[in-house]
Amino acid sequence: MSRLSSKTLADLPADVIRPGYDRARVKAGVVHLGIGAFHRAHQAVIFDDALNAGDLRWGIIAASLRSPSVHDQMVPQDGLYTMLVRDGGSEQARVIGAVQAVIVAPQDPQALVAALASPDTHIVTLTITEKGYKLDPATGALIEDDPQLAADLVSLDTPRTAPGYLVAALARRRAAGLAPFTAISCDNLPHNGTRLRNAVLALAGRHDVTLADWIAERGAFPQTMIDRIVPATTPQDIAALTARLGVEDQAMVKTEPFIQWVIEDIFCGPRPDFGAGVQITAAVAPWEEAKLRLLNGAHSGIAYLGGLAAIDHVHEVLALPEARIFVEALWDEAETTLSPPPELDVAAYRRELMARFDNPTLRHRTRQIAMDGSQKLPQRLLATIAARLNAGQGIDALTLAVAGWVRWQAGQDDLGQPHVVDDPLAAPIAATLGTATTTQQRVAAILAFDAVVPPALDDSAQFRDALTRWLTILENDGARAALASFRPD
Structure with a gap:
């Protein structure tokens, strides 16, 4: 079977949208680090829109910092891939160039x-x-005992980490008399621009204080909030698209119609005339907080409880009435901690989120969302719990979601089927929990794990009691029983 490529592009079915510009004339004004499915369904589409609008400065050079798999998928296809936008029974195919x-x-x-x-x-x-x-999630400091970062602290001749690549390149730009680039984190992190800036400045300062000062003065690290659901591509997806297109596309992505990118208005050089889906704003934090605590917080709760119940996909979890009640209650709790911008109608946003979660054609896997929980929980759930406790409010739904994460660490679901706990802190968390023989001891151990749980929550009797109660139900009766027993305040 032939692959999608520049040579086969013209042979695609007429209903497939193709690049509307001459790719040979495009300049690469963007470098992207971490080319996975999300980038291909989100930022790459936004820059493709700019190219289609006639501004040919915004092609992308993409880099994988680890595996060659995406390179091997895309290079035989001349960098082309198909984005499938699925909504209910409809599907639109667009080739991104x-x-x-x-x-x-x-x-x-x-x-x-x-x-x-x-x-x-x-x-x-x-x-x-x-x-x-390479930042400690609790302190924000560089993780100096990380082997890759440790190497970059010694020398940046052959960088190993994202901050290392940025610092090495910025040093070369300064030496050449070039301005810095605008560096935009697109990861679901609170104050993601500040975190990226801090990592870059800290590493730069260890090598050359004057370089760090130059970056701090002239560089730009805007805060951002990104939103689009991008489930993992399966072999079945590739086979179905091959039958539709008549050529094979190993780099395809599938996604939903919704797309959003909110960017702080801080740039140190040119930027595209961003179109639909992008909002330039003076303050990203309120948007970011709403997404993390509503969309991402609910996603984590759905992932762990649904995964424990041996339910594969988000829409299948929400087919349970008790799961919908739980999600709405979690949103009720989280909403009181928000300071939404005037443009955000929270009630409408919640309705839209539920409709997106219900989209059966996305087939968003609970196990995909469950990855890297130790890195996600602090901003998605724990910060919300801390805010509720400070306000003297209840935390029942939020704590059930956290209990689901703790139970997930056991490595098997409620049917006894094993799963991999895919998390950078999986080993130390397992060691922490492994010495505990009772639910109360497991709760005490996880609350003392300060790489994830802030000390204020370790000291909260209300949180400790609620977590113990929910974890007891999950361990004894399972996730479905926990959801069935949940009653909103």
Whole structure:
């Protein structure tokens, strides 16, 4: 079977949307670190829109910081891939042409540094997940005993980490008399721009204080909030698309119609005339907080409780009336902690979220959402719980979601089927919980695990009691029983 490529593009069915620009004339004004499915369904689409609008400065050089798998999927296809937008019974196929090249950073680190240092590069975007910033989630300091970061602290001749690549390239830009690029974190982290800036400045300062000062003065690290549900692609998806297109696309992505990118109005160089789906604003934090505590907080609760109940997909979890009651109650609790911007109608946003979760064609897997929970829980659930406790409010639904995460660490669901706890702190969490023989001891152990749980919550009798109660039900009776017993305040 032939692959999707520049040669086969013209042979696709007439209803497939194709790039409306000459790819040979495109300049790569963007470098993206962490080219996974989310980038291909989100930021790459936004820059593809800019190219289609006639501004040919916004092609993308993408880099994988770990595996060559995406490179191997995309390079034989000349960087082309199909985005399927699914909504109920409808499906629209669009070929995205913005990606000009894919670099496997560990195989050729200097190629990535050169791309970042290029005069054509104006914007760098990152989807490297929370663990890619090499910052301690509790303190915000560099994790100096991380082997990759430790190497970058010694030398940046061959960088190993995202901050290392950025610092090496910014040093080269300064030496060449070029301005810095605008570096935009697109990961679900509170104050993600500040975190990226802190990581870059801390590492730069360890090598050259004057470089750190130059970056601090002239660089730009806007806060952002991104939103689009992008389930993992399956072999069945690829086979079905092959039958539809007549060519094979190993790099395809599937997603929903909704797309949102809120960017703080801080740039240090050119930017596209962003179109639909992008909002430039003076204050991202209220948008970011609403997404983290409503969409992402509910997603985590659904993932752990649904996964424990051996339910594969989000829409299948929400087919349970008791699960819908739980999600609405979690939103009720989280909503009181928000300071939404005037443009955000929270009630309408909640209705829209539920409709997105209900979309059966996305088939968003609970196990996909459950990954990296130790990096996600602090901002998605624990910060919300802390805010509710400070206000003297109840935390029952939020705590049930946290109890689901604790129970998930056992590595098997309620039917006794094993699962991998895919998390950078899985081993130390397992060691922490492994010495506990009772539910109360497991709660005490996890609350003392300060790499995830802030000390204020460890000291809260209300949180401790609620977590013990829910974890007891989950361990004895399972997630379905816990949801069935849940009663909103």
